[in-house]
Amino acid sequence: MTRVAIIGNAGGGKSTVCRRLAKAFDLPMYPMDQLQWKPGWVPASAEEFHQKHAAILAQERWIIDGWGPPEEIEARFLEADTIIFVDHPLLIHYWWALKRQLKCLFRPRPDGPEGCPMLPMTWKLFRMIWALHHQGRPYILRLINGLQESKQIIHIRSPRELRAFVYTYCAA
Incomplete structure (x- = not known):
């Protein structure tokens, strides 16, 4: 596990798993939100993102957390040796995202984009969760289905599976 792509809907625990795996396997961690957004929620240009992502x-070693532009996902999956898809039921994503947004009232997300307060983006986040579940999820399922033979695919479908994964791979 030296090139790891973690993807899934918002509020599913991707960033937490990413931090734990980065520590356990001594991998440099790259949250896509930090590449995709500049302070004040100004998007990075497609070219700027692509150059950083390609670099x-x-x-040789990395763990990447999140989506980024859809056109970059397939390239990331092809370079990864391990793909982790955090795919909880939709209501879990909403509930956990709401809890995270409330925590952001008091402290910023440690892996969130710098200068981008989370709370004002709550309604946009909830619309994105819906869209990712209904449009992004089928796309990811098609991609990982085609990579089953050549990649280690870990498909996490519930909070219980997430806890078991963390216990198995990240226990120090």
Whole structure:
């Protein structure tokens, strides 16, 4: 496990798993939100994102957390040796995202984009959760289905499976 792509809907625990795996396997961690957004929720240009993303993929070791632009996902999956898809039921994603947003009232997300307060984006986040579940999820399922033979695919479908994964791979 040296090139790991973690993807899934918002509020599913991706960033927490990413931090734990990065520590357990001594991997440099790259949250896509930090590449995709500049302070004040200003999006990075497609070219700027692509250059940064390609530079990360060219490294020998990495763990990448999140989506980024859809056109970059397949390249990331092809370079990864391990793909982790956090795919809880939709209501779990909403509930956990709401709890995270409330925590952001008091402290910023440690892996969130710098200068981008989370609370004002709550309604946009909830709309994104819906869209990712109904449009992004089928796309990811098709991609990982085609990579079953060549990659280690870990499909986490519930909070219980997430806890078991963390216990198995991240226990120190």
